[in-house]
Amino acid sequence: MKTNPDSREQTSLAQGTEVKTTTCYMCACRCGIKVTVKDGEVRYIQGNPDHPLNKGVLCAKGASGIMKQYSPARLTKPLLRKPGTERGAGEFEEISWDKAFGIMEERLGKLRAEDPKKFALFTGRDQMQALTGMFAKQFGTPNYAAHGGFCSVNMAAGMIYTIGGSFWEFGGPDLERSKLFFMIGTAEDHHSNPMKVELSQFKRNGGRFVAINPVRTGYAAIADEWVPIKPGTDGAFLLAVIHEIIKLGFYDRDFLVNYTNAAELVDMTPGSMEEGMFLRFEVPEEEGCFDPQNKLWWDRELDIPISMHTEGVDPYLTGEFTLDDGTPCKPAFQLLKERVEDYTPEWAEGITGIPAETIRRLAHEMGIVSRDQKIELPIQWTDAWGKDHDSVVGNPVSFHSMRGLAAHSNGFQTIRALSILMTLLGTIDRPGGFRHKAPFPRPIPPCPKPPKGWDDVKPNTPLNGMPLGWPADPDDLFVDDNGEAIRLDKGFSWEYPLSVHGLMHNAITNAWRGDPYPIDTLLLFMANMAWNSSMNTNEVRKMLVDKDENGDYKIPFIIVADAYHSETVEFGDLILPDTSYLERHDAMSMLDRPISEYDGPVDSVRIPVIPPKGECKPFQDVIVEMGARLKLPSFIREDGSPKYRDYRDFILNFETAPGSGIGFLAGWRGKSGEKSMKGEPNPNQWEMYEKNNCVFHYELPKSFQYMRNWNRGYLHWAQEHNMTRYDEPINVHIYSEILQKFRLAAQGKTNGRQPPERLRKRIETYFDPLPFHHEPLESQLTDTQKYPLNALTQRPMAMYHSWDSQNAWLRQIHTHNYLYVNPVLGRNNGFDDGDWVWVESMHGKVRCMCRFSESVEPGTVWTWNAIGKASGTWGLTPNANESKKGFLLNHVISEELPPHEAGEHLSNSDPVTGQAGWYDVRVRVYKAGADEPEITSPQYKAVKPLPGMESKRRGKWQAYVAGKFRKKMGLK
Amino acid sequence: MHPAFSVLFLTTLIGAGQGLFLALFTGQIFQQFKLMPEQHEPDFYVIGSAVSVALLLIGLFASFFHLGRPERAWRSAAQWRTSWLSREVIALPITMFAIAAYGAAHYFGLTHALFFTPGGTGIDATLLLGLFATIATYALFVCTGMIYGCIRFLQEWHTPLTVINFILLGTASGFTIATALSAWMGTELTHFYASWAIFFTLTAFVFRIASMIRNRKIKPKSDMNSAIGVRHSGVQQKAQGSMCGSFNTREYFHGKKATFVTTIKYIFIFLAFLTPLVLLIMSLGISSGESIFVVSLFAAIAQYLGLLAERWYFFADARHPQNLYYQQVS
Amino acid sequence: MVDKNPYDANPTGTFFNRVQTFEIGTYPKTETVHFPKSCLHCEEPPCVPVCPTGASYKREEDGIVLVDYDKCIGCKYCSWACPYGARELDEQQKVMKKCTLCVDRIYDESLPEEERKPACVMSCPTSARLFGDVHDEDSEVSIAIRENGGYQLMPEWGTKPANHYLPRRKTRIKIHEDELERVDNPLSKEERKRHNAPGEGPSLDDMTSW
């Protein structure tokens, strides 16, 4: 990496002006920025050319960070709901931090001593789950999750359970070397600036870019081909492509044989407890979280079963065999082949709306490019079985996908299909294909496991197990003796067994209903759960203020840690004002979501460029302090005194275990910063990050950069640096035995745990070891004649969720939102461009304005996400367009499915992972009455500014005059 | 374009002021060259000039409202080599002064012949000053007209008709005002002015109609394809980069419905041309007294209001190619 | 730069560069075009001669068209004379504003050479914006214009914008029939060489032992 010794104060600018580097957090992409500060005020923000992630580029949000810093929506004081006032009435009084800590210490201390599960901690768009998760674990509550469950857990789980890594922050397409690129269901995504940089280079190099999406916006605008698809049907498309790839023999056979379980023999004995399990030549206690290399292949040469990876053996991928003991078996690939037999392009055409011809052509393009345009890099490496290779080979077809697949309740299986397609083409961690980013790949599934039962939850004791983990079989579920949920969000129960990120979207509803039990205190951090991150927002807002027969709130105490006056802040009993990203220390840690590159681990930090506003306190400092006050073991010394002064100190000195040498940051470890990845704490670590553009980049030797699932050198290195526990190869799960274990349990073919009766059918259906396509759950339960349309949201490039409406610059670009509809749809339904319409689902309805667009599939309507706001929030006046013309689609999306045989209150989520099915909702759209007001519905009573917020709303005019913010933006 | 009231007042007021002066001077010429019976009415010229200068002054005053930084208005004369606006800024005070001087000359009675033409007509200072003021007036008309006429992108304006119309409309309204003024002062010139006013109003009407016919036939030179450089018949804007409008959406578009614009069109045809024509013709039939003053005053007021409407329409009618980039708010 | 109603209804303000979106064609043959538009620094800038104060000017040395905010009287006349709508009146300061091509940046000696570019060029993630001298035949921009068919907006007005736009690029793949068949088709490896299960019914082995 290019390092610049004094990048933070590079150029001597005018007096009192400094340029400091830190990391952007106008979105989770985390670009390196240079902030020019004059007289203690931010003047402007530029991209940092020396940063490996964005290489100097910036986006509209990043450049507008200054207006967020000085937004009138900033909270500046800890606030307590005024005694005697109603929750949600907006009456708060300023209190001191001391008092705030006192309140929390008393309340949480009592809960921890009596019933720790009554404290629930849920966090939204943060990037420090390592810290918050640790706090929850130490506290002893099972009720912790971050936003992943409503975000893209399907993507994480679907891919990690298949290839040991995923898109999202942990891997991506190698566009530098790719020739053909498919972007499926992505509008903007997390890796946004790098993705833009790479896409443009890719196109300049003559690469071909195909976008598969019901809507053509964002990245898809520059696609060479746009393939509109009906929402929720990508599984059918992908399976048809797989059908064609297998039929024509376009798959990379060597890759499948050597690096996947395609050739492994599956026991086909009908009705047995082993049915659908791999055959093993020895059955030792399978310890740890890796696949022991004890499966069988069928040798083509000798025509006998033989232990996998026997030197020189070439196994069959297809066929049917019988072992000597009469056990019938088939290679996993044969099962896949049979599975896709009927999934013809013609079949998929009827489901996806994509002409069979197009599907076939795209499959052929993938096949031909991957087969005929191979890349061979002269990089020697050794595989996990000890075989040396002279080169690294790549098949330059790549994919990227996100919530367009993930946010459907069939997403997990669809994403399995995508991962398998990528594998068939031989593109996993190879040049021009998919590439991992440290700390991935991880074993399938990764090692951390959730607790297993009530025994793991005890007063005054840390939780036994990780609050979030990766179940490998039914025994890893977190359920009581009846097989019912222990977590508030019902994660890791039979309802959503692989809910590896929890189900934050059901936390409030469940707490309100007291199902599985009532809680006492709900702490929400950086999550706007009373608005855009909850489904069924209208009802959820009522739940937050609902009372029981005794007149007590059903959710007795709500703590909100936020930096701005969001909709959720209104519902807090105690409000903790957080700092802005320019005012605090943050770590983008290897223990969490680092910003690694394909060539090796990268982590980065934020270092304050200006002091906190008012009495804002970094939430991490609050966690560290609360940890000490509550005497959580990791946060105190043996004598009970606080171990860490604050978060900065925590980062410096925390080690995963005493003397482990592993901390939150991997760079400049060791006494004087001479070590990396692992080493004793370095008292000057922050300064060293500061000197190096706030980023640490460890470039792996070339021979460790590819084929990492099976690269002995890499796996050793990863193990040596404690990145992973085992250095076993990570073979791709074309066929998922893990899913089969759940299915067997549902069929009663197990000695272990079995699902409750009502869920047997559901588990049996959706835990299919092979990918399949099914209609999203909501569609199965909706009258689709009545609600024929799919309604989607997308990320606008210039706004991050709900939090940019406060930004005077960005809100000019998106002041309100429209419902985009195909003109054909509008005309058939009697409304015109710009008309006011109702969007109605079986759960609710919203009035909004529509806009005709030719870039949307006629069965789909969509809008930009989270532009609509509740009146008076976000430092805006009650009449701001965001609340009068803007709308939130969430009102028509339900957090629960209609009652059906699998349960009364099942989450509107993927039955495998609990991923929120945002994009499953079915709606109809009709013209609003001529007598109806031209204003969006629903409307909420305007809230007023909070104590400590800039008292006067800014005037009619605001001139951006650098360094003049304190002078109230005077005209002169 | 968005019609700014300051500009509507500026152009109509100075036009009327200039026209009024031309009327005064025409009257003087006709008398002095004995084209009509000579009368001695210095008061009429003095007061007429004063009214003319007053109109110009109010116009000038109105124009300041158009400037963002009126305190810097003095700078605006700088670029007379290239800018018609600069030229107007120069021509306007000159005209004003010339007319004022013309009025002053009458006031001070500088009517002794300085020399005689071969035809024996005495040329006095008022005549010389009037001649000079006439030149200035026409120069000012040309400058004002050219401010609009010279912008190629506004095809509705980019025609000699723009200057001609400015001249004719200004002149017509000036003569109508002169008629009223003359009637008010009870001079003998009332019918003379009324006849000329009828003539100019008719001519202006013809030319204004001509320009409207021309404008209706204009094929815009730019279209969506040339604007963004993509050749396709179905180009539609979906977002213009800001949702609540910008300078670009406010300055170049009147923001009114088409029906409103058409209404304004009929209003101005009625008020600026038909009403004054009828009233002026009526006035020809009235010999003298109060009634002719009332009738001609109404004619002048109607015509002025009509011209305001005409000027509004003049702006609203002009389609700026930049609007191609600002079609849809989202 | 100024915002009106920054936190109120109908916020609006002055921008140097607006990114607009157009749709071309009808579904499903739709193209979506994102179209950034700032001052094009015309070689024949009609906005300059009309300015009465000389506040609008084109620099001799590099052709950059600028507004001198200290001279501008806010008469808006120059903006009328720009067919592209590139100029926006700062409605608070009451002077005309527009893209300056970052003159302060591109000549700033205190910046490293590679950073002496307009901010929008520096920050554009897709390097969709190129910066250089269009008169220098060998500059990156001239080459791009020449080789990729760069064009000017509204050429019909003869304003000769210095800023050019590049047409969209499409990459297609031609599939040849014979590419769909190959001798090394891995499917050929799947044909069973020998049978595994014993053949159906009795065979000679069941009858005799030789």
Ligand SMILES: Nc1nc2c(c(=O)[nH]1)N[C@H]1C(S)=C(S)[C@@H](COP(=O)(O)OP(=O)(O)OC[C@H]3O[C@@H](n4cnc5c(=O)[nH]c(N)nc54)[C@H](O)[C@@H]3O)O[C@H]1N2
């Ligand atoms: N600017 C900006 N960037 C962001 C965010 C933001 O708010 N603003 N949010 C961040 C977060 S938290 C996340 S999770 C990521 C999400 O990043 P993306 O995955 O890009 O998320 P969405 O914007 O939801 O885009 C989903 C896309 O999928 C399409 N789609 C919907 N259903 C289907 C389907 O069934 N099939 C296919 N093929 N496509 C479908 C939609 O049309 C849309 O284009 O973005 C991150 N980046």
Ligand SMILES: Nc1nc2c(c(=O)[nH]1)N[C@H]1C(S)=C(S)[C@@H](COP(=O)(O)OP(=O)(O)OC[C@H]3O[C@@H](n4cnc5c(=O)[nH]c(N)nc54)[C@H](O)[C@@H]3O)O[C@H]1N2
């Ligand atoms: N209809 C629909 N709804 C969706 C989605 C969708 O596609 N469609 N997408 C879902 C997805 S993927 C996600 S990730 C969620 C995102 O939803 P949320 O996680 O709720 O994210 P935000 O709206 O960004 O709000 C987070 C809160 O963080 C606060 N905040 C901002 N900066 C700071 C800070 O520095 N410190 C603190 N303490 N707080 C801060 C903001 O004020 C805001 O209240 O939305 C989900 N909701």
Ligand code: SF4
């Ligand atoms: S993509 Fe934009 S907002 Fe996100 S981190 Fe980078 S510069 Fe900041």
Ligand code: SF4
């Ligand atoms: S784009 Fe407009 S403002 Fe810029 S130089 Fe050309 S005419 Fe002038």
Ligand code: SF4
């Ligand atoms: S607005 Fe300013 S720059 Fe434009 S023409 Fe008037 S004085 Fe010149």
Ligand code: SF4
């Ligand atoms: S060149 Fe500079 S002033 Fe012009 S649009 Fe780009 S960043 Fe703005």
Ligand code: SF4
């Ligand atoms: S920054 Fe680049 S990619 Fe983004 S809108 Fe501007 S020109 Fe386009």
Ligand SMILES: [Mo]
């Ligand atoms: Mo998300």
